[in-house]
Amino acid sequence: MAGPRRRSITRTLLILMGVLGPGFIAASAGNDVGGIATYSSAGAQYGYSILWVLLPLAVALIVVQEMATRMGTVTGKGLASLIRENFGVRISFFAMLAFFFVNIAITATEFVGIAAASEIFHVSRYIAVPLAVVAVFLFVVRFDNKIVERTFVGFSLIYLSYVVSAVLAHPDWHAVARGTFVPSIRIHDNVWIFMVVALIGTTISPYMQFFLQSAVVEKDPREADLPLARADVVIGSVLGIAIAGFMIIANAATIYLANRHGAHLNPSQAADFAVALRPLAGQFAATIFALGILNAGLFTATVLPLSTAYVICEAFGFEAAVDRTFREAPVFFILFGAGLLIGAAIVLIPGIPYLPLIIGAQAVQGILLPFELLLMLAIANRASVMGRYVNSPTVNVIAWITTIIVGGFSLFYLVELAITTFHPG
Amino acid sequence: MAFTEGFISELVGRRATINDLPIGRVSDFLVNRPDAAFPQIDGLIIKTAQGPRFAPVDTIQDVDRGGTVALTAAPKEAAPPERDSLYLIADLLDKQIVDVDGRKVVRINDIEVANTGGQLRVVAADVGVSGLLRRLGLKSFGKKFAPAIYRAVPRAMIAWSSVSPIRDFNPTEIRLSVSESKLSRLHPSELAEIIGDLSTPQAAALVRSLDDETAADAFEHLDADTQKTLIDDIGTARAADIVEEMDSDDAADLLAELSDEQQSQLLAEMSEYTAGELRELVKYAEDSAGGLMTTDYVWIYPHRTAEATIRKIREIAPTSEFIYYLYVLDAKDALLGVLTLRALLLAPPTATIDTIMETDLVTLEPGASAEDVAATIARYDLLAAPVTDQHGQLLGIVTVDDAIDAIMPEELARKLPRFTAHRPHRRPAAAG
Numbered sequence: 001m002a003g004p005r006r007r008s009i010t011r012t013l014l015i016l017m018g019v020l021g022p023g024f025i026a027a028s029a030g031n032d033v034g035g036i037a038t039y040s041s042a043g044a045q046y047g048y049s050i051l052w053v054l055l056p057l058a059v060a061l062i063v064v065q066e067m068a069t070r071m072g073t074v075t076g077k078g079l080a081s082l083i084r085e086n087f088g089v090r091i092s093f094f095a096m097l098a099f100f101f102v103n104i105a106i107t108a109t110e111f112v113g114i115a116a117a118s119e120i121f122h123v124s125r126y127i128a129v130p131l132a133v134v135a136v137f138l139f140v141v142r143f144d145n146k147i148v149e150r151t152f153v154g155f156s157l158i159y160l161s162y163v164v165s166a167v168l169a170h171p172d173w174h175a176v177a178r179g180t181f182v183p184s185i186r187i188h189d190n191v192w193i194f195m196v197v198a199l200i201g202t203t204i205s206p207y208m209q210f211f212l213q214s215a216v217v218e219k220d221p222r223e224a225d226l227p228l229a230r231a232d233v234v235i236g237s238v239l240g241i242a243i244a245g246f247m248i249i250a251n252a253a254t255i256y257l258a259n260r261h262g263a264h265l266n267p268s269q270a271a272d273f274a275v276a277l278r279p280l281a282g283q284f285a286a287t288i289f290a291l292g293i294l295n296a297g298l299f300t301a302t303v304l305p306l307s308t309a310y311v312i313c314e315a316f317g318f319e320a321a322v323d324r325t326f327r328e329a330p331v332f333f334i335l336f337g338a339g340l341l342i343g344a345a346i347v348l349i350p351g352i353p354y355l356p357l358i359i360g361a362q363a364v365q366g367i368l369l370p371f372e373l374l375l376m377l378a379i380a381n382r383a384s385v386m387g388r389y390v391n392s393p394t395v396n397v398i399a400w401i402t403t404i405i406v407g408g409f410s411l412f413y414l415v416e417l418a419i420t421t422f423h424p425g
Numbered sequence: 426m427a428f429t430e431g432f433i434s435e436l437v438g439r440r441a442t443i444n445d446l447p448i449g450r451v452s453d454f455l456v457n458r459p460d461a462a463f464p465q466i467d468g469l470i471i472k473t474a475q476g477p478r479f480a481p482v483d484t485i486q487d488v489d490r491g492g493t494v495a496l497t498a499a500p501k502e503a504a505p506p507e508r509d510s511l512y513l514i515a516d517l518l519d520k521q522i523v524d525v526d527g528r529k530v531v532r533i534n535d536i537e538v539a540n541t542g543g544q545l546r547v548v549a550a551d552v553g554v555s556g557l558l559r560r561l562g563l564k565s566f567g568k569k570f571a572p573a574i575y576r577a578v579p580r581a582m583i584a585w586s587s588v589s590p591i592r593d594f595n596p597t598e599i600r601l602s603v604s605e606s607k608l609s610r611l612h613p614s615e616l617a618e619i620i621g622d623l624s625t626p627q628a629a630a631l632v633r634s635l636d637d638e639t640a641a642d643a644f645e646h647l648d649a650d651t652q653k654t655l656i657d658d659i660g661t662a663r664a665a666d667i668v669e670e671m672d673s674d675d676a677a678d679l680l681a682e683l684s685d686e687q688q689s690q691l692l693a694e695m696s697e698y699t700a701g702e703l704r705e706l707v708k709y710a711e712d713s714a715g716g717l718m719t720t721d722y723v724w725i726y727p728h729r730t731a732e733a734t735i736r737k738i739r740e741i742a743p744t745s746e747f748i749y750y751l752y753v754l755d756a757k758d759a760l761l762g763v764l765t766l767r768a769l770l771l772a773p774p775t776a777t778i779d780t781i782m783e784t785d786l787v788t789l790e791p792g793a794s795a796e797d798v799a800a801t802i803a804r805y806d807l808l809a810a811p812v813t814d815q816h817g818q819l820l821g822i823v824t825v826d827d828a829i830d831a832i833m834p835e836e837l838a839r840k841l842p843r844f845t846a847h848r849p850h851r852r853p854a855a856a857g
Contacts, residue, residue, distance in 0.1 A: 076624030085519050089534065089560035220625050220654050317521070317532025317552055 031159055031243055032300040033113030033293050034106060037358040038202045039244045040273050042195055043251030044265070048171070048179030051248055053196055055180065057203045058241040060402040063395055064373065065233045067380050068209045072216030073226055074389045079213045080315035082379050092315045095375065098368055100339070103207055103308040105361040107343025110304065112354045113297030115347050116270035117290040126348060132298060133344045139302045140322060140336075152299035158292045159243050165280035166246040169253035176249055190416045197413050198359045200406050201366030203244065207304070209372060210311050223389070250276040270354065305339030367414070370407035373399060428489040430539035432551065433513055434560050440493045441471045441480065441500075449473035451494055454513040454538075456547065462586040466538060466545040470512070471500045479503045482545060513547070521627070522550060523619055524583050530622040535559055537582065550588050553581020613639070617646035620655075629658035632667075641670030649682045656687065665694030668703075680707045681716075714798045715791030717831050718812045718821030721745060724752045725778060727761055732774035747824055749808050753782050760786065760811055760819040788813045791820060795831035802828050 031039075042050050068079065075082060084092040111129050118128030186192040221229055254276045255265045265272045274289035281288045306322075313320035313332050320332040346352065377399055380391045391399070433454060440447045453470035468481040478500035486495040511517060513536055524531050534556030537549040551559075611619070616635075620628045620643060632640050632655055644652060644667055656664040668676050668691060680688050680703060688707070692700040723745050725734050734751070742748045751769065753762040762782030772781045787805050789798055789812045802810050802825050809824045 076626050081521075084532070088519055089557055090562075093557075093561055217624065220650075222657065316557060317534070319529065 031240060031296065032106075032110060032202075033297045034109045034202045034205075034358050034362045035244065036113070036159075036247065036293055036296060037109075037273070037355065038195075038198050038362050039247035040251045040276060041355065041359065042199060043248035043276070044255040044259075044273070045195065046192065047252040047256040047260075048175045048249065049184045050192075050195070050199075051176065051179040051245060052181060052183045053199055054203075054241050054245050054248075056405075057200065058237060059398060060406075061204050061237045061241065062234055063398045063402065064204055064209060064376070065212055065237060066230055067376055067391065067395065067399065068213040069216050069229045069233055070226065070389055071376070071380055071386070072213040073221050073223060073229060074386055076217055076220075078217055078311065078314050079210045079376070080311045082385065083375055084315045086379050086382065086385065087375065091375075095371075096312045096315050098371075099207065099210070100308060100312060100335070102361070102364055102368060103304055104339055104342050104346075105364060106205075106207065107301055107304050107339055108346040109358045109361045110297040110301040111344050111347040112358055113293040114301070116354055117294035117297065120271055120274070120286050120290040129344050129347055132301065133340060135298065136302045136305075136340060139298075140306055152295060152302070155291075155295040155299075158288065158295060159247075161277060161280055161288055161292070162243065162250045163246040165277045166250040166253065168279035169250060169276075170279075171249055171253035179252075180245075187412075190413070190420060193409060193413045193416065194359070194363055197366035197409050198362035199366075200409065201364065201369060202362040203241070204369055204406075205365050206368050206372045207308070207365075209376065211303070211307050214307070214311070214314075226389075247276075250279075254278060301340070301343070305336050305343065308339050309333075309335035363413070366406065367410040370403050370410065373403040373406070377403065428487060428540050428545075430537065430548070431489065432535045432537055432556075432559060433518070434535045434556075436488060436494070436538070437514060439488075441469070441496055442490075442493045443496050443499060445493075445495075447493075448496070448499070449478065452477065453515055455479070455510060456513065457507055457510040459509065459511045463541075463546045463548055464585070466513075466547065467510075469494065469500075470503060471496075473500070477503045485545075488540075488545070521623070522588050523623075523631070524550075524552070524588065530619060531583070547585050549582045549584050551582055555581060613642035614646045616643040620647065621651060625654055625658060629655055633659055633663065637666045637670045640667045644668070644679070645671055645675045649679070652679050653682060656683070656691070661687070661690045662694050665691050669695050669699050676703055677707050712795040712831055713791065714789040714793040714795075714810075714812045714823055715820070717795060717798060717823045717827045718791075719747075719824065719827070721747060722750070722752055722809075722811075722819075722822045723748050724754045724819070725764070727753050727755065727777070727779035727782070729778055730774065731769055731772040731776050731778065731781065734778060735769060738769075747809060747822070750822070752811060752819055752822070753778055754819060758818045760788065760813055760817055762786065763811070786811070788817075789823065795828065798823050799828040799832045 071077075071079065071082060077085075080092070080096070083095055111132065114132045115125035115129055118125055216229065251273075255272070258275070259265055265275055270289075270293070271286055274286040277285035277289050309332050310320050312318075312335055313329075316331075318331040319329040321329060324332070326333050346357075377391070377396070379385055381396065383390055437451055437453070439451045441449050441451055449471040451469050452472040454466050455468045455470065456464045457467045458464055466482060468479055469485065471478045471480050479502070480496055480498075480500035484496050484498040484500070486497050488494050517533055517536060519533065521530050521532050523529075531550075531552040533550045533552060535551035536547060537551060538545055539548045540546075541548075616639070620631060623631060628651075632643070635643065644655075647655070659667075668679060671679070680691065683691065692704060695703070723738065723741065725737070729737075738748060738751070749766050751764045751766065752760060753764060755761055761779070762784045763786060764778060764782045768781055768783075787801060787807065787810060789801060789810050791812050791814065793801075793812075798810065801807070802823070807825065809822045810828075811822050812820045814820055
């Protein structure tokens with residue numbers, strides 16, 4: 001056993017690791033299958049010119065996640081609890097309904113990742129996806145969550161291969177810098193706007209705020225720990241965005257350039273996405289890519305349906321815990337089972353197109369994000385909830401600008417979509 | 426009053442009238458004595474064009490006259506509530522409460538009020554799906570389909586007498602608004618479970634509302650992390666009172682988990698005698714063989730051959746810190762002998778462990794002092810000494826590092842490199 005002096009060191013470390021957890025994990029979990037696919041196809045379709053979008057996104061991500069962290073720390077309650085207690089049953093119901101269906105769609109995209117990975121290894125998705133469902137079920141019921149979580153986060157280091165690959169691809173760093181710092185807006189290109197909405201949705205996933213805040217509450221930090229928690233959010237967000245940037249660069253320097261020079265790489269084929277890892281991994285690029293999306297898919301498919309069920313039960317006061325029986329917590333298990341099975345079943349629909357499903361789900365997240373931000377902003381500005389930790393004017397300004405811009409993009413996209421649908425050509 | 430019973434979700438928002446002239450809408454319900462088993466509603470808050478107004482209960486002619494609330498007199502300026510009073514909508518609806526009989530934390534979907542002998546009283550909390558459907562305005566849908574769901578959600582209505590609301594006044598002042606008498610009906614372990622279900626500020630509020638003895642009983646059932654957080658939240662003075670009421674071994678364990686600073690603050694708040702006793706116990710727990718030992722040792726079977734054992738150790742050694750001594754155990758974990766790694770390597774491959782092990786053992790009692798532990802290890806030139814109970818079962822080992830650390834001045838110990846890494850939570854590794 002530790003003596004008193006050593007305990008103080010271990011304790012400090014534990015506190016550091018404890019608080020330096022949620023933001024970090026949220027960031028690495030943010031790069032899920034949807035993230036990989038969206039960043040990759042953004043790079044493959046638009047090259048370096050779309051990189052600048054990540055800068056304002058990074059600021060918005062930090063501000064939004066800081067709000068969630070602060071709300072969790074000050075109130076000791078999850079976001080779902082706060083929405084229910086401040087806005088009542090009706091708004092909670094619609095929020096949770098949207099949350100549930102979007103998360104089913106996201107779960108489906110995770111299984112798309114698993115299916116695509118298995119097909120690279122020449123295993124049919126009709127075998128791989130059911131196997132993955134069984135694996136997820138075992139992870140949830142059988143194993144220690146912390147260990148599972150750490151393992152997946154450890155494996156997500158595989159994303160670093162994008163950083164190396166991007167560098168080894170010898171991109172034109174001038175073009176990269178111009179793409180990053182000089183905004184280019186294609187306001188009349190509906191596909192471009194769709195891509196930006198998807199980038200927003202996958203980077204600031206609405207579900208992530210719920211999970212982050214719950215994870216913060218779980219760690220039970222004091223208000224004095226807020227500076228440390230903020231540092232965690234900033235570091236986690238910057239890292240997540242940086243990796244996203246390198247994914248775009250790696251794809252731009254390979255697929256985008258190759259296609260400009262007459263190649264016909266089709267990034268709606270998972271195997272062609274792997275080309276972005278060739279500078280690093282050569283003939284093993286496909287294998288590494290497959291392992292990456294397999295890990296990302298399994299991780300999020302394990303976490304998402306479960307956390308969704310927890311969050312909804314939190315909002316409505318239903319019993320929720322994995323170690324309860326079905327009779328004790330029926331709603332919880334029905335929600336968990338439905339989320340997992342429907343998500344997996346969608347992928348088994350014959351001929352379902354992978355990439356449109358993934359990017360579409362991210363865009364739906366982007367469209368829902370402003371609504372979530374409005375709820376968060378309202379709560380974070382209530383003195384009766386937050387005391388002296390209400391939003392600072394700076395946070396409010398940035399959060400409002402984010403809400404308006406994101407909402408504007410979503411609205412613009414929906415209007416353009418409506419126009420092109422009803423007046424084609 | 427013609428009104429017999431109903432839900433506040435159906436009453437709130439109703440038009441308030443005087444002589445059938447509308448003056449505003451009902452926005453909340455004031456309860457001044459929430460401690461009562463079925464508390465009386467003392468008045469309505471009416472939202473008027475001039476702002477919120479208070480209608481005392483004796484000015485209410487009827488709460489249900491053709492869908493409106495009929496008043497006999499104009500409502501007054503809203504009076505500031507008494508300290509203990511509650512607003513049903515603002516303070517209770519949608520909030521979490523402790524269901525004392527169901528022994529869990531639930532959320533209030535609706536509140537049932539009833540007219541009992543001319544008094545409007547709060548009678549029950551609706552925590553079921555039917556309450557949710559009613560709030561969603563799906564009452565008819567609920568009547569049709571809810572019975573099926575109803576059966577799956579037992580005890581959807583909780584009698585108010587077994588409800589314990591938790592009121593968040595503001596983030597810095599939260600307290601339980603109902604006396605602890607309802608909560609002290611619970612078994613300490615159930616109380617501990619409820620504490621674990623609540624957010625930290627709520628849990629602290631709950632603990633604060635308990636008497637020292639009940640709180641102490643509940644504390645004994647909490648895990649160390651929760652104990653620590655709660656002590657932070659309720660303050661050392663109150664925490665000391667509670668810890669004093671705890672069983673001394675549980676109290677000592679709790680103290681041992683705290684930082685030195687917290688520990689001495691707590692002890693300073695206690696009576697001289699208890700503090701002295703606990704100080705002894707904590708020291709005993711920490712600086713005794715029992716406190717110093719680790720369970721990260723390698724144990725082996727007596728009837729295996731040296732060759733098979735070496736093969737096994739090669740498998741498990743990477744995960745185990747201390748492999749220089751191998752402890753030979755029988756099926757009941759009794760310590761039969763010790764084998765050094767050297768003796769194992771030099772033994773003929775086919776020799777069985779029980780023929781080459783050392784059976785003349787030096788063992789420690791868990792209560793042995795750190796000095797005794799260090800002296801034993803030094804006298805016999807050991808790298809580690811086994812700690813056994815009175816039945817000869819192996820409890821753990823104290824390595825020479827830990828023994829030295831325990832008796833060496835702090836500053837010096839910190840500068841020394843370690844022989845084994847410190848991992849107190851490892852389990853024994855079986856090479857058998």
